Amino acid sequence: MPVLTLSKQVLASIDVTVCVLPSQAKHSEHHEGRHYSIPLEEVKAVFPHGLPSRFQQQIKTFNEACLMVRKPALELFTYLKSSNFAHPAVRYVIYGEKGTGKTMTLCHVVHYCARQGWLVLHIPDAHLWVKNCKELMKSSYKEERLDQPLQASVWLKNFKASNERFLKEIKTQKTYVWGKQESTEEGRPLGEVVEQGLARTRNASDAVGVVLKELKQQCQRGSFRLLVAVDGVNALWGRTTLKREDKSPVSPGELTLVYNLRKLMMNNWNGGAIVTTLSQTGSLFKPRSAYLPQELLGKVSHGLPPPSFTMGNRNPGWGTASGHGGRVCFSLSSHNIL
Amino acid sequence: RPPSPLVRCRLTQVRWSRYNPSFIEPEVNKELYQKPWEELSEEEKKKLELKAVQPIKAAPPSLSSSVFSDPMVSKFTNMMMKGGNKVLARSLMSQTLEAIKRKQLEKYHKAPEDEKETIECNPYVIFHQALKNCQPIIGLSSITKGGKTYQVPVPLKDNRKRFLAMKWLITECRENKNRRMLMPEKLSLELLQAFNNEGPIIKKKHMLHKMAEANRAYAHFRWW
Numbered sequence: 001m002p003v004l005t006l007s008k009q010v011l012a013s014i015d016v017t018v019c020v021l022p023s024q025a026k027h028s029e030h031h032e033g034r035h036y037s038i039p040l041e042e043v044k045a046v047f048p049h050g051l052p053s054r055f056q057q058q059i060k061t062f063n064e065a066c067l068m069v070r071k072p073a074l075e076l077f078t079y080l081k082s083s084n085f086a087h088p089a090v091r092y093v094i095y096g097e098k099g100t101g102k103t104m105t106l107c108h109v110v111h112y113c114a115r116q117g118w119l120v121l122h123i124p125d126a127h128l129w130v131k132n133c134k135e136l137m138k139s140s141y142k143e144e145r146l147d148q149p150l151q152a153s154v155w156l157k158n159f160k161a162s163n164e165r166f167l168k169e170i171k172t173q174k175t176y177v178w179g180k181q182e183s184t185e186e187g188r189p190l191g192e193v194v195e196q197g198l199a200r201t202r203n204a205s206d207a208v209g210v211v212l213k214e215l216k217q218q219c220q221r222g223s224f225r226l227l228v229a230v231d232g233v234n235a236l237w238g239r240t241t242l243k244r245e246d247k248s249p250v251s252p253g254e255l256t257l258v259y260n261l262r263k264l265m266m267n268n269w270n271g272g273a274i275v276t277t278l279s280q281t282g283s284l285f286k287p288r289s290a291y292l293p294q295e296l297l298g299k300v301s302h303g304l305p306p307p308s309f310t311m312g313n314r315n316p317g318w319g320t321a322s323g324h325g326g327r328v329c330f331s332l333s334s335h336n337i338l
Numbered sequence: 339r340p341p342s343p344l345v346r347c348r349l350t351q352v353r354w355s356r357y358n359p360s361f362i363e364p365e366v367n368k369e370l371y372q373k374p375w376e377e378l379s380e381e382e383k384k385k386l387e388l389k390a391v392q393p394i395k396a397a398p399p400s401l402s403s404s405v406f407s408d409p410m411v412s413k414f415t416n417m418m419m420k421g422g423n424k425v426l427a428r429s430l431m432s433q434t435l436e437a438i439k440r441k442q443l444e445k446y447h448k449a450p451e452d453e454k455e456t457i458e459c460n461p462y463v464i465f466h467q468a469l470k471n472c473q474p475i476i477g478l479s480s481i482t483k484g485g486k487t488y489q490v491p492v493p494l495k496d497n498r499k500r501f502l503a504m505k506w507l508i509t510e511c512r513e514n515k516n517r518r519m520l521m522p523e524k525l526s527l528e529l530l531q532a533f534n535n536e537g538p539i540i541k542k543k544h545m546l547h548k549m550a551e552a553n554r555a556y557a558h559f560r561w562w
Contacts, residue, residue: 061440063447 027069027077035066038111046114049124049158050231052103070101073108080113080273085225088267093233095278097291102277103231109275110229118225118272119166121215121264123155126235127282129257133242136250141206145256146244152204152257156197159211167191170218176210178203190214209260216264219271226272228264232283233276234296236262239285357395362388364397410466410500417504418521433522435461438529458533468532472503472539476550481559490559491550506539507532514538 027036043051043065051059059065076092083090094102114120123129129151139145160167170190177183178200184192190211197207219226230236236258242250252258265274278296280286290296365371370382378386400412411431419427438461446457458464479492494502507528515524531537 057440061443 027074029074031069032071032074033068035068038065038067040065042111046111046120046162047107048161049155050107050110050122050229055104067104067108067111069108070105073105073112076105076109076275077112080109083273085222085271088270089226089228089272089274091265091267091274091276093276093278093293095291095293095296098281098288102279106229106231106275106277110227113225113227114162116225118227119163119215119219120227120229121159121212122162122229123261124158124231125279125282126230126232126258126261127279127284129255130235130238130240130242130252131282131284136242136244137202139205139256140202141209141256145254145259146242146250147202147205147256149201149204152208153198153201155257156194156204156207156211160191160194160198164191166224167194170214170224172210172214173217178206205256208257212260212264216269220269222271224271228272228274228276230261230265230274230276232279232281233265234278234283234286236265237297237300238283241284358393360392361395362392364394364401365389366397366401366403368403408462410469411462413500414465414469414504414508418508430521430525434525434529435465437522437526438464441526441530464529464533468529469500469503469507471535472506472532472543473499474502474543474546475499476547477502478546478550478553479560481556483559488556488559489549489553490556491553492560503539506542510539510542 038046040059040063043059051065055065072094079090079092094105096102110120110122129148133148133151135149137147137149139147167190171187172184172190172193173186175183175186176193178196182196182200184196193207193210193214197204197211215226218224236252238252240250240252240255242255244250253262265276267274278291278293280288280290280296283296286296365385375383400416415424415427415431418430439459442457442459442461442464446454446459449457458467474494476491477494477498478489480487481490482488507525511521511524511528528537528539532539
């Protein structure tokens with residue numbers, strides 16, 4: 001979001017004019033540039049943790065949540081509408097310079113999919129999982145891995161708030177043993193796994209892993225659509241600032257949360273889509289001027305199409321919604337701000 | 339006789355240079371230039387004619403003809419500035435105005451319909467009114483007579499009143515705040531309180547008035 005420059009005329013007037021647009025599914029090119037407002041109850045339900053802090057401040061001040069309809073979001077909607085869910089999930093990457101609206105575009109897509117009835121797996125900022133961890137414990141499941149109870153429990157709480165009805169409908173397909181006396185049998189609703197993770201923070205990261213695995217397996221049956229929305233996906237393949245007790249550095253693959261999320265990022269499942277954002281803002285050991293996928297993702301971005309700066313420059317050969325496991329890039333430049 | 343080397347380098351110093359008295363101040367008011375010749379008054383016509391002949395001083399960078407520039411706000415920003423860091427002072431000022439606007443908007447949205455019109459949301463209006471409320475009318479001056487110094491009540495000039503109001507506001511915000519509270523937040527709080535005629539700065543003004551009232555007896559010591 002560009003920084004609000006308050007002018008005298010703007011300050012003198014009180015209200016923000018808002019166009020009341022038809023329901024979101026019917027947003028199309030001629031709605032580009034106009035604002036649509038999300039009712040505040042929906043904001044609390046769909047975005048317990050997704051919106052950037054400056055936008056939350058705006059919601060508090062003006063008593064309304066107004067999002068602008070922009071081209072990259074509209075393009076993503078056409079792709080999602082016409083995607084074939086029998087094919088592997090397509091991975092979309094939104095990149096751009098600082099302050100161009102990547103997180104807001106992601107939130108727009110999340111809201112759209114939530115309205116359509118998809119199950120939304122929203123990780124607000126993957127960078128928070130690889131830095132500033134106060135409690136790092138050895139994982140009880142695998143010896144080499146490390147658990148992050150605090151981050152995992154926070155995420156589980158927010159996930160529960162946004163996807164209540166799915167947690168009651170989806171059933172586990174395996175028995176999971178948490179400790180000597182606690183276990184979740186096969187066929188119990190997924191909500192119980194989440195409760196278990198919230199009740200015992202020791203098992204929170206493993207609960208997250210179980211949830212991700214179950215959702216990935218069951219999505220392929222087709223009873224629900226899964227949207228994986230990750231903000232700051234370059235954190236999963238970068239470096240961490242965390243250290244073990246013997247001061248040796250930890251790589252992201254050794255963290256349970258990151259390991260399980262990376263499995264979801266592979267395109268070996270179908271029935272949904274993966275929309276991600278690259279972000280330099282919270283990233284570690286990356287210069288401020290880096291914003292291209294090659295710069296931020298490094299080796300993982302091999303095979304990504306070359307970045308296009310204008311929306312018209314898309315090669316029809318790669319990564320359309322018919323998904324050959326393709327990855328589609330969207331660039332957001334300051335020209336796209338209307 | 340050529341000037342000595344020391345004098346030569348002094349002549350090129352810009353910082354302490356003084357304009358020749360014939361130089362005229364620059365006129366920034368756009369409306370004056372847009373008026374047709376017939377509507378101008380006699381003095382304005384004379385001034386314009388003089389401009390064609392006499393040299394004009396360079397305009398300082400803080401002087402602007404924009405609608406958004408406010409001389410009071412610029413003066414306040416300059417007083418807040420420390421160590422020449424105008425960028426920081428200006429950003430603090432704009433954050434203060436933003437904070438005032440946000441607080442007033444929240445109040446506006448929560449208020450019932452009939453009270454909505456009374457709530458002032460324009461931060462510039464609030465800033466001007468708050469400073470006006472903080473200005474003292476009468477001040478004290480130390481006059482030595484017969485070996486003793488007396489605090490004599492004295493009328494204050496406009497410039498001095500404005501300066502005192504701004505100085506009190508800034509010192510109050512710098513000293514009496516929580517360690518973790520930032521300047522824009524504290525300033526916006528003080529400005530809103532001063533707008534409603536409450537708060538520590540209004541109290542200070544009243545104290546000054548009371549002292550002047552108490553020292554009324556010495557008023558005849560003033561000779562100007």
